[in-house]
Amino acid sequence: MANTNPLQFVQQTRAEIAKVVWPTRKEVMLTTVMVFIMASLFAVFFFLVDLVIRFGLQGLLAAVS
Numbered sequence: 001m002a003n004t005n006p007l008q009f010v011q012q013t014r015a016e017i018a019k020v021v022w023p024t025r026k027e028v029m030l031t032t033v034m035v036f037i038m039a040s041l042f043a044v045f046f047f048l049v050d051l052v053i054r055f056g057l058q059g060l061l062a063a064v065s
Contacts, residue, residue, distance in 0.1 A: 004012075023031075
């Protein structure tokens with residue numbers, strides 16, 4: 001295991017953080033809105049799938065009884 005002194009570690013860490021490209025406010029807002037839209041679409045989709053399965057099982061159980 002290589003030993004690095006704390007000063008070198010801090011310098012390397014700052015150099016890596018400087019490479020990070022931070023998103024703009026507009027990009028953050030756009031991706032946030034997209035996440036909410038996709039979450040809503042998936043919620044509706046799974047609600048409809050659940051509804052179809054429930055009606056199918058109720059019909060099947062009613063036919064067997």
